Amino acid sequence: MLIIVTVAILAITCAVVTVAYSRSLLCQRRLQRENEALRSNIHAKAGALLEEAHRHSLSIIEDANQHAQDMLASTQAYVDHSNEALSGRLKDLTDKQKKQIAERADSLTVMYQNLLENLQKEHINTFRNVSKDIEIDGKEELNAFARAVEEETALSQKELAARVDAAYKKAEQEIAEYKKSELREFDKQVEEAVAKAAEKILGKSLSLSDQEELVVRALEEAHTRLMKSH
């Protein structure tokens, strides 16, 4: 029974499921058809829109080109007009500048002429004064130089006299030294010569009796001297 019931329930459930499935399939097919219809509709609308947009763009571009041409035309005209105006203006300015420069040049010329004249006058005066100053200074310098020369001359004479004195003293000393040196050398030579001569002459010429006689005299002389000193 239970099995029957169960089978029955299962049969019922299957039937229900089958029905639900059938309905779902139907619903799916209907939705698919609607979707396709919608897609085609959207395609058609999109193409129309694109076409419309294309036409609109073309018209805009044409308008823009037209406007640009118009602007270019107007700009050229303006440029032409501006050039003409600028040329005229420049010409006016040039003329005006020329005139001003000429006037300025004239005034500068006059001013420089006056300035040069004044400078010339001043220089002339300056040169005159300088000449006078040079003359005065020159005289003073000449006088100072003359005084300095006189002083230097006097000083030089004194220095010269002092140098001459010093030279004389030095010469005196040198001559005295030389004289002493020469005398010493001379004396030395004389002494040597005399000693040699005396040695030769006395040693040979004095006989033994002469020598003994000299010794006797020496004894007498020594006695006299020693007695005096005693």
Add this chain to the structure above:
Amino acid sequence: MDVPKQILQLIPTTQERSELLAEIDLLTKSLFQEDEDSFKNVLRNDIGKDSAGILSHLLEKEESLKQREAFLTSLKEALLALPLLHLTVAVKPSEAGLELLAKKSRSLFAPTVILDIVVDENIFGGALVSYGGRYADCSLATKMDDYFAKIKNQKSHPKGDQPLAEKIKNTVQN
């Protein structure tokens, strides 16, 4: 004991005195020899003839050994006490010259003076004399030096001579 001055005056120089002193020593030694003839032998053989003659003559009076010894000792002391005269000469004197110098020295300085002679030819002549601690240069070399020094001084400072530097100075200034 007194020593006769005659014997002392017979000695002219220190050389003779030294010789005599040596002879006295020999005689003194011979007095004490065992040989009795020793004294006579020394007098005969070892003593100079002159000295021997004088000494034998003098010793004749002294007969005993002690008297002879005393005499010799006194003689020796007297010889050593003789005054000296140092003499430097240029040439060694002859015997006659030596006697002459001794005689002259005794007459001038003292009767018993003896000469101490040194030879130095550099003095040329004359003598250097030293007696009783005093000295006198009487040499010919010194006299020559003095003479040339005098001449040199006369040349160095002639009268009225103007120094050469002074002459130059005066010439330039004028």
